[in-house]
Amino acid sequence: MVPTRTAPAPHLASMTGFGRAEAAGDGVSVTVEARSVNHRHLDVALRLPRALAAFEPEARRLVQSRLERGRVDVAVLLAPAPGQAAQRIRADAPLAAEYVARARELGRELGVPGDVALAWVLERPGVLRAEEADAPDEAALGPVLAQALGRALDELVARRRTEGEALGVELRKLGDDLGAQVDLIEARAPAAVARREERLRERIRALLGGATVDEGRILTEVASWAEKTDVREELTRLRAHLGQLAQVLDAGGAVGRPLDFLVQELNREVNTIASKADDLELSQAALAAKGAIEKMREQVQNLE
Structure with a gap:
């Protein structure tokens, strides 16, 4: 994520505005909202999720390259890309096999006919569990954040x-x-x-x-x-x-x-x-x- 400073265009601009943009990549979606109000100097406040914390200095430089004055609040949301699940389902096969073996053994001892149904096995505690999805590659998150932040700043600057x-x-x-x-x-x-x-x-x-x-x-x-x-x-x-x-x-x-x-x-x-x-x-x-x-x-x- 390398910010590029562009020469300020000869336009008048206010210090109040709003911009919002989204970008997706590597199974994640990044949403950025940027708001600005009057201030004597340029004061940038960034709120980044933990997975994007390493990119705060570069994000701050990108904002500073686009604006001269104002209190600027930037909020970033990281979520799975459309169609991607936020969690993964893990199956504990050894534990399921243990349930099946014990159920059959108990059936033989008690003389109860019948076999174990899959639905019954899946309902046993610990056989299925939801886990957080694997964290995306940090190197791949930088370009996605830069794209979303750049678009949000474009809208913010246009409104200003x-x-x-x-x-x-x-x-x-x-x-x-x-x-x-x-x-x-x-x-x-x-x-x-x-x-x-x-x-x-x-x-x-x-x-x-x-x-x-x-x-x-x-x-x-x-x-x-x-x-x-x-x-x-x-x-x-x-x-x-x-x-x-x-x-x-x-x-x-x-x-x-x-x-x-x-x-x-x-x-x-x-x-x-x-x-x-x-x-x-x-x-x-x-x-x-x-x-x-x-x-x-x-x-x-x-x-x-």
Whole structure:
């Protein structure tokens, strides 16, 4: 049983899936069930019957060659092949002959006519006994296990990829939603500055009453306020991260960790924008962006 490591195909894959397969050979049947769920790393748990325990290291390497992340549980069942009995019937001929001899001897002594029937002999204790079938050749079990495990992993990987592609579609949609909020924030920012200036003027007029307003001082305060609430750098970084998000999704493969990092960076930039926003429309857009990022985080946690 020699595992062959293949280069990972550029497909998105989730960490949840199931695969089942059977293979037969040398009078035995091997059934493998493989299940996987989310996990930060690759954690493989194998349950093998005693007759296959020697192949655990090779089976583990085969699983590791096909998967990158996830908690993987593999259960293996060994049974006789279809048409093969799980036990063998052994006949103790010397014991049967002893029963026959003693029965005939007793018949002569008692003067009872008749001979001993086969059915009677077979019913005597110990004449027939069921024994476990001969253990199959250990060397022949390896290829059968490898075949069944390989097929189960094929199904598991196919299901993980199917779900992964669906997650990719959802993440691209969420990326578009986040990009729309970024555009909205960028479009509303100049109007927000104008509204801040108008609010500042109204406050100063209320404080000064009918006194003359120093226009230069107002402009200075507006400029200082605009600098503190400027989100252009955050918007630039958000667009860069969204571009990286699209590139990672297009590249495929094991993208869970890179995407998790990108989502953290997106969240950090949006939090900064939200902290700077002192305008209702900007705050609403920032909240909508945070909602999209949270949904992205949930989906990314499922990717390999």
